[in-house]
Amino acid sequence: MKPIEIPTFQPRLRVLDRQQALAIHAAALEILEKIGFKMEHPGALEMLIDAGCKVTGGDWLKLPPYLVEAALASAPKQIVLYDQRGNRAMPLVDGNLFYGTGSDATFTLDLETGQRRRVVLKDVANFARLADGLENIAFTMSMGNPEDVPVEDIYVHVFAEMVRNTNKPIVFIADSGRDIAKIYEIACQVVGGEEELRDTPFLLNYSEAISPLHFPENVMEKLIFCAEKGIPICLPSGSNAGGGAPITLAGAMALGIAENLVGLVVHQLAGKGSPFLFGPNVSTLDMKSTVVSYGCPEWSLTQAALADMRDEIYGLPIWAYAGASDAKVMDAQAGAEAMFSIISSMLSRCNLIHDVGFLEYGNTSSLEMVTMANELIAMSRFFTEGIPINDETLALEAIERVVGGGPGSIFLMDDHTFEHFMQAQFLPGLLDRNRYDPWKEAGTTDLYQRCNLEAKRILAGHPVDPKADEILKGIDRILEGG
Amino acid sequence: MTDLKALTESVIKGDIGTATTETQHAVETGHNPQDILDKGLIGAMDEVGESFSKGKIFIPQMLRSAKTMQECMKVLEPLFQKGDITSKGKVIIGTVKGDLHDIGKNLVSMMMEGAGFTMFDLGVNASPERFVQKAQEIEPDIVAMSALLSTTMPSMRQTIEALKQASIRGKVKVMIGGAPVTEKYAREIEADCYAPDAGSAVIKAKGILGIA
Numbered sequence: 253m254k255p256i257e258i259p260t261f262q263p264r265l266r267v268l269d270r271q272q273a274l275a276i277h278a279a280a281l282e283i284l285e286k287i288g289f290k291m292e293h294p295g296a297l298e299m300l301i302d303a304g305c306k307v308t309g310g311d312w313l314k315l316p317p318y319l320v321e322a323a324l325a326s327a328p329k330q331i332v333l334y335d336q337r338g339n340r341a342m343p344l345v346d347g348n349l350f351y352g353t354g355s356d357a358t359f360t361l362d363l364e365t366g367q368r369r370r371v372v373l374k375d376v377a378n379f380a381r382l383a384d385g386l387e388n389i390a391f392t393m394s395m396g397n398p399e400d401v402p403v404e405d406i407y408v409h410v411f412a413e414m415v416r417n418t419n420k421p422i423v424f425i426a427d428s429g430r431d432i433a434k435i436y437e438i439a440c441q442v443v444g445g446e447e448e449l450r451d452t453p454f455l456l457n458y459s460e461a462i463s464p465l466h467f468p469e470n471v472m473e474k475l476i477f478c479a480e481k482g483i484p485i486c487l488p489s490g491s492n493a494g495g496g497a498p499i500t501l502a503g504a505m506a507l508g509i510a511e512n513l514v515g516l517v518v519h520q521l522a523g524k525g526s527p528f529l530f531g532p533n534v535s536t537l538d539m540k541s542t543v544v545s546y547g548c549p550e551w552s553l554t555q556a557a558l559a560d561m562r563d564e565i566y567g568l569p570i571w572a573y574a575g576a577s578d579a580k581v582m583d584a585q586a587g588a589e590a591m592f593s594i595i596s597s598m599l600s601r602c603n604l605i606h607d608v609g610f611l612e613y614g615n616t617s618s619l620e621m622v623t624m625a626n627e628l629i630a631m632s633r634f635f636t637e638g639i640p641i642n643d644e645t646l647a648l649e650a651i652e653r654v655v656g657g658g659p660g661s662i663f664l665m666d667d668h669t670f671e672h673f674m675q676a677q678f679l680p681g682l683l684d685r686n687r688y689d690p691w692k693e694a695g696t697t698d699l700y701q702r703c704n705l706e707a708k709r710i711l712a713g714h715p716v717d718p719k720a721d722e723i724l725k726g727i728d729r730i731l732e733g734g
Numbered sequence: 735m736t737d738l739k740a741l742t743e744s745v746i747k748g749d750i751g752t753a754t755t756e757t758q759h760a761v762e763t764g765h766n767p768q769d770i771l772d773k774g775l776i777g778a779m780d781e782v783g784e785s786f787s788k789g790k791i792f793i794p795q796m797l798r799s800a801k802t803m804q805e806c807m808k809v810l811e812p813l814f815q816k817g818d819i820t821s822k823g824k825v826i827i828g829t830v831k832g833d834l835h836d837i838g839k840n841l842v843s844m845m846m847e848g849a850g851f852t853m854f855d856l857g858v859n860a861s862p863e864r865f866v867q868k869a870q871e872i873e874p875d876i877v878a879m880s881a882l883l884s885t886t887m888p889s890m891r892q893t894i895e896a897l898k899q900a901s902i903r904g905k906v907k908v909m910i911g912g913a914p915v916t917e918k919y920a921r922e923i924e925a926d927c928y929a930p931d932a933g934s935a936v937i938k939a940k941g942i943l944g945i946a
Contacts, residue, residue, distance in 0.1 A: 358914050397884045427885045468834050495837055539792040542841060542931060
């Protein structure tokens with residue numbers, strides 16, 4: 253009999269149909285063509301005017317749709333991030349997805365005391381090492397703005413610290429053309445030169461325009477720098493519903509996408525074919541506390557919609573978020589909100605998914621949260637990988653054996669179970685399934701405590717392949733150079 | 735004279751049409767404009783502020799009440815002689831040099847105005863010199879600074895320094911706020927206070943001026 257061979261369907265969440273996607277895109281184009289935007293970088297302003305934009309007073313521009321089409325056509329549909337040793341690590345294309353941490357938190361939860369305190373440079377090192385040691389965390393970000401480094405070069409110090417403590421890809425922040433050039437220099441040190449970095453980039457810049465429709469000079473400096481050097485970049489403005497954008501999600505998406513398209517157009521004019529990771533951040537402003545929510549269903553919904561728009565229209569890999577919470581401690585709310593965004597971002601196939609491990613709407617970072625999220629991602633992966641159907645998994649022979657095998661014959665004892673159980677099941681590590689008494693004897697721990705211990709274990713024991721001495725010395729020289 | 739209950743209720747509800755009509759009515763029936771302002775408008779906003787800090791109403795509702803109050807003020811303003819309106823205090827507010835974010839600043843400004851303060855908004859990217867210049871011009875009670883970026887926080891320190899240099903620092907209270915700003919930083923740069931959000935900004939402002 254011919255063996256059963258059925259490709260495994262992998263569940264995929266869809267939240268927008270084509271008609272809706274086109275409507276939002278049309279609205280975005282209309283915003284650019286009829287309302288316009290403020291471009292404060294003189295070079296970018298000139299580039300846009302030369303390309304066909306209309307000036308309507310000072311630095312206010314209107315952009316014709318054909319410029320958007322041209323930019324979408326020339327931007328690469330696949331962005332590959334490499335690790336710091338030149339290995340292909342994150343091919344951002346289609347439905348490939350990768351999770352990583354976040355940046356710019358002011359506080360962190362102390363691993364020893366559990367106290368919320370200001371971030372210091374050592375924390376950046378710890379988060380990088382933890383990311384390096386966690387299987388389902390593909391890239392690292394700073395997880396904080398340390399208070400013990402000079403603020404003028406804060407992002408350079410933070411980047412260097414991440415380089416020292418992980419070999420995974422890095423998504424980094426910079427302030428302007430000035431410090432991004434230093435970060436670039438450090439990155440070239442790591443791989444051996446500019447050409448090597450262009451060929452095998454291990455870094456991606458995260459910059460933001462200001463909603464609504466405001467493009468500051470320092471932000472455009474970074475965009476143009478990355479376009480010229482071929483460094484991957486994303487430019488998601490904070491077009492949060494009720495904050496920088498209208499309260500209704502369709503309008504917030506249209507505005508955020510419009511802003512993103514301005515960035516894309518400038519980017520492709522400055523460096524045709526350079527990699528641009530697409531997408532705005534469309535969360536919502538909480539209407540009581542005025543925080544931009546990191547645990548809300550709105551953000552998960554708008555990025556799922558963006559993924560559908562990618563598939564229908566844009567074709568470019570997209571930026572997204574997951575694994576964060578508005579809770580101030582790692583409690584049930586933190587678990588619930590983190591899982592909500594992790595599973596939905598995975599089901600909608602967002603590509604580069606950041607902010608894993610944040611509490612307090614992004615203001616506090618937590619090693620325990622990252623550790624928990626690592627397992628939640630694995631659990632979600634099991635679900636989204638679907639149910640393989642073939643002769644082995646239908647297990648008819650095993651069923652016949654066990655049923656016909658007399659008293660004492662159980663599936664647990666059968667060879668089929670022994671051969672398949674590790675792939676057939678999701679195997680939890682930190683999620684506890686013990687019976688009550690052993691759980692009690694082991695110390696009645698909750699998930700936060702177990703994640704705390706696991707984070708400590710990884711930080712103490714995970715070996716990060718060190719960089720060569722010359723590289724480290726080169727980095728020190730650049731930092732001292734001032 | 736009719737009482738001001740209908741006026742305060744319409745401000746609390748955010749019913750601009752009724753509120754402006756009631757304001758006019760109050761004027762016509764002999765109420766003193768300052769009384770209408772204090773008991774009718776600011777009184778209503780105090781209640782709104784209290785409901786808001788108890789989590790009973792949402793920001794858009796609070797802002798609608800503030801807007802309603804502003805519309806009523808337009809009716810009253812011509813009736814005051816120049817300089818006669820007694821406000822809770824004069825506040826210069828701005829987002830500091832290098833920083834272009836203003837949602838938080840605008841919220842604080844609206845809420846403080848609703849509470850009875852007179853606001854002078856310098857907008858975004860406001861240099862230390864601009865803060866000093868405005869302070870020399872209007873002699874504020876409070877200088878309030880906002881920043882969203884860690885990298886622009888030093889401008890707060892520089893502005894305080896500039897106020898010192900211009901011999902203004904001792905005559906004003908300095909308040910700071912914004913996402914990366916902390917109580918600790920406020921102490922470090924010798925600001926008078928830090929407020930974590932728009933709601934507490936009003937309470938803290940009243941506190942540092944010693945008023946209700």
